[in-house]
Amino acid sequence: MLFLKNILCNFFSQVRSIFFVFINIFNKRETVMYPEEKTKLFPRYRGRIVLTQDENGNDRCVACNLCASVCPSSCIILQQDKDNNGRSYPKFFKIDFSRCIFCGLCEEACPTAAIQLLPDFELSDYRRQDLIYEKEDLIISNQGKYLDYDFYSVSGVKLKNKNLCKNSKHVNNVDTKKILP
Amino acid sequence: MNILLNFISTFFLIILVTILGAFLSIFERKILAILQNRCGPNRVGWFGSMQIFADVIKIFFKEDWIPPFSKKFIFFISPVISFCISLFMFFIIPFYNKCNILNINNIGVLFFLMLASLSIYSIILSGLSSNNKYSLLGSIRAISQTITYEIFLGISLMSIIIKSNSYNINDIIISQKHMWNVIPQFLNFLVFLIASLAVCHRHPFDQPESEQEISDGYHIEYSGMKFGMFFISQYISIFSVSAFISCIFFGGYLGINNFPIACLILKTLILVFLFILIRASIPRPRYDKIISFGWKFCFPISLLNLFSTAFFVLIYN
Numbered sequence: 263m264l265f266l267k268n269i270l271c272n273f274f275s276q277v278r279s280i281f282f283v284f285i286n287i288f289n290k291r292e293t294v295m296y297p298e299e300k301t302k303l304f305p306r307y308r309g310r311i312v313l314t315q316d317e318n319g320n321d322r323c324v325a326c327n328l329c330a331s332v333c334p335s336s337c338i339i340l341q342q343d344k345d346n347n348g349r350s351y352p353k354f355f356k357i358d359f360s361r362c363i364f365c366g367l368c369e370e371a372c373p374t375a376a377i378q379l380l381p382d383f384e385l386s387d388y389r390r391q392d393l394i395y396e397k398e399d400l401i402i403s404n405q406g407k408y409l410d411y412d413f414y415s416v417s418g419v420k421l422k423n424k425n426l427c428k429n430s431k432h433v434n435n436v437d438t439k440k441i442l443p
Numbered sequence: 444m445n446i447l448l449n450f451i452s453t454f455f456l457i458i459l460v461t462i463l464g465a466f467l468s469i470f471e472r473k474i475l476a477i478l479q480n481r482c483g484p485n486r487v488g489w490f491g492s493m494q495i496f497a498d499v500i501k502i503f504f505k506e507d508w509i510p511p512f513s514k515k516f517i518f519f520i521s522p523v524i525s526f527c528i529s530l531f532m533f534f535i536i537p538f539y540n541k542c543n544i545l546n547i548n549n550i551g552v553l554f555f556l557m558l559a560s561l562s563i564y565s566i567i568l569s570g571l572s573s574n575n576k577y578s579l580l581g582s583i584r585a586i587s588q589t590i591t592y593e594i595f596l597g598i599s600l601m602s603i604i605i606k607s608n609s610y611n612i613n614d615i616i617i618s619q620k621h622m623w624n625v626i627p628q629f630l631n632f633l634v635f636l637i638a639s640l641a642v643c644h645r646h647p648f649d650q651p652e653s654e655q656e657i658s659d660g661y662h663i664e665y666s667g668m669k670f671g672m673f674f675i676s677q678y679i680s681i682f683s684v685s686a687f688i689s690c691i692f693f694g695g696y697l698g699i700n701n702f703p704i705a706c707l708i709l710k711t712l713i714l715v716f717l718f719i720l721i722r723a724s725i726p727r728p729r730y731d732k733i734i735s736f737g738w739k740f741c742f743p744i745s746l747l748n749l750f751s752t753a754f755f756v757l758i759y760n
């Protein structure tokens with residue numbers, strides 16, 4: 263008897279699942295017709311990478327190479343250089359988007375919040391060489407996602423030009439022995 | 444003259460069935476998409492209706508590669524065998540009274556059984572000749588599945604034959620004038636449907652192919668037109684098996700008096716839809732479970748059905 267009941271139950275469960283799949287005909291389609299209809303992406307979506315600048319228009323990047331060394335696909339390459347104030351900046355900065363896996367580790371590693379990932383995924387191109395973005399392609403003239411953060415207010419090297427730091431919140435003398443921030 | 448006419452109509456039907464089989468692949472993708480809340484192919488042509496031409500062009504221009512480690516001749520003929528057998532299955536279907544292409548009226552059902560058993564050969568041959576462990580696994584599974592379903596496929600057909608007292612498909616259809624066979628023989632219909640799913644290697648009985656485990660099984664080494672032949676032959680066999688079911692259980696061309704062909708086509712299309720619906724909803728069981736299901740469940744049910752049918756036929760006659 264139990265055997266028969268089992269068989270009937272299983273049979274009806276199969277028929278029920280077939281029926282529920284059939285009902286889907288009348289439901290709304292889930293597909294977003296992409297090129298005609300854009301999807302809504304969230305601000306933390308990891309897409310195209312940009313290099314941001316601070317509010318004075320200086321590069322935030324200090325060419326520390328942390329992003330290049332953390333990058334699992336080794337697609338960042340950059341060269342450090344020093345400006346007149348003794349601060350370093352990247353002489354060139356290249357990201358190979360044909361190899362980038364958009365993991366966002368570079369953004370996590372960056373101490374100055376210079377490198378950031380935007381919710382823009384429409385990067386496709388016909389030639390692979392065009393996917394290597396130079397510094398001019400990467401740089402944007404605002405602060406991106408992290409507005410108020412300024413690396414030089416918590417750390418950095420001594421400025422040679424004392425006038426520069428008067429009207430900015432840059433600290434001139436960072437006590438490197440102090441534990442508290 | 445008559446022979447020429449016959450030849451032309453047969454040729455026309457072969458072309459038609461092949462095109463239908465090709466279209467069914469798109470039809471299936473579309474229906475599967477609709478059942479899964481997607482849209483399906485809708486870019487090429489009007490709502491994706493031209494997708495088939497894109498697919499055919501692609502398959503024609505694919506490199507037709509014969510692996511150097513294969514047994515060339517067998518490798519070459521097994522898709523042809525598969526294609527021909529699935530095409531032959533269509534010829535025994537009567538479109539209206541006494542009109543079927545292959546005039547083997549007295550052994551129609553037996554011819555179907557023969558083709559269902561023969562269709563395994565193309566799979567065995569392709570699996571063996573490919574010299575690839577996945578295709579060998581696929582054909583081993585196909586064999587084990589065949590010795591399972593073949594038995595209850597035959598037995599469930601037997602009770603229909605007892606009921607209508609003829610091997611002739613036309614007679615079987617005419618015997619359903621008052622009531623379709625599906626009503627008195629409902630259990631039998633279920634068993635036969637399961638067996639015919641296995642004949643066409645459809646989900647959930649697509650053991651020989653099972654993309655997820657053995658990556659397309661017996662036709663993994665095939666490409667280009669040879670793969671296309673396997674592909675189309677599967678769809679043609681869906682068509683012919685559904686037409687056969689509609690003849691055996693749903694009264695074939697009976698129904699609306701003046702449009703026998705339309706009746707048959709409608710029933711066939713509904714059954715094809717059922718095949719696709721089953722594919723969309725039921726996952727594939729493990730292959731030893733299919734074998735035990737076949738032997739321990741379908742086989743006794745079809746035997747029981749056979750005996751009870753024979754009993755009732757004896758009592759009433």
Ligand code: SF4
Nearest residue numbers: 333362363365366368
């Ligand atoms: S997102 Fe990941 S892969 Fe891309 S550049 Fe940054 S670290 Fe490298």
Ligand code: SF4
Nearest residue numbers: 323324326327329372
């Ligand atoms: S981690 Fe940030 S600051 Fe360092 S090199 Fe990369 S982008 Fe520049």
